[in-house]
Amino acid sequence: MIAIVDYDAGNLMSVKKALEYIGEKPVVTRDADTILKADKVILPGVGAFGDCMDKLNSYELTDVLRETAQSGKPFLGICLGLQLMFDRSDESKGVPGLSILEGDICAIPNDGVHKIPHMGWNSLHFPKESRLFAGIPEGAYVYFVHSYYLAAKDSGIVAAETDYVTHIHAAVEKDNIFACQFHPEKSGDVGLAILKNFVTL
Numbered sequence: 124m125i126a127i128v129d130y131d132a133g134n135l136m137s138v139k140k141a142l143e144y145i146g147e148k149p150v151v152t153r154d155a156d157t158i159l160k161a162d163k164v165i166l167p168g169v170g171a172f173g174d175c176m177d178k179l180n181s182y183e184l185t186d187v188l189r190e191t192a193q194s195g196k197p198f199l200g201i202c203l204g205l206q207l208m209f210d211r212s213d214e215s216k217g218v219p220g221l222s223i224l225e226g227d228i229c230a231i232p233n234d235g236v237h238k239i240p241h242m243g244w245n246s247l248h249f250p251k252e253s254r255l256f257a258g259i260p261e262g263a264y265v266y267f268v269h270s271y272y273l274a275a276k277d278s279g280i281v282a283a284e285t286d287y288v289t290h291i292h293a294a295v296e297k298d299n300i301f302a303c304q305f306h307p308e309k310s311g312d313v314g315l316a317i318l319k320n321f322v323t324l
Contacts, residue, residue: 125150125164126165127152127167132178135167140308141315163322164198166200167201168203175203185221188221197301197321200300200301201302204302205304210222212227213230226277227276228274231271241267243266245286247261250281251282255294256283265303266306266314267305267306268306275292283303292304
């Protein structure tokens with residue numbers, strides 16, 4: 124069973140529909156027992172870092188998610204879900220993240236040329252082989268919507284990169300932890316293939 128974590132942060136139904144399209148029957152839930160008993164867990168998210176950490180705390184999900192990360196089961200963060208897995212964000216200074224992985228979420232610099240938020244299709248570069256991107260060709264395009272980006276402390280966990288004003292760690296993979304800054308559920312056939320790689324781990 125795949126659990127999609129519900130903490131009122133949007134994006135849940137599009138993730139659910141994408142998983143159903145590839146033949147899965149995910150459960151959208153904020154019940155701790157259901158999340159902990161799931162075979163795989165997905166943490167989506169759209170919104171502000173601080174507000175969403177407040178929601179995770181209010182629903183008593185922060186420790187549940189940290190336990191999920193330590194359990195060894197596949198755990199995927201999407202967009203803000205990726206950002207929440209890290210230590211801190213320029214968007215909400217002083218608000219600690221989940222600290223499942225080490226790194227900072229930084230504001231995309233305003234160069235006066237590129238639009239922020241970054242909304243659109245960008246190609247991916249893969250610095251290493253990864254299970255999440257198995258069979259995905261170099262340069263594949265995926266869909267982004269974000270104003271903040273990941274700078275991971277350990278470049279060895281970076282599974283995909285892109286460039287928009289600055290160099291962006293677009294996805295990470297470490298043991299059972301996976302996360303994408305882009306939206307696989309909105310990235311056409313490439314995104315569906317990425318989700319299929321995750322659910323077949």
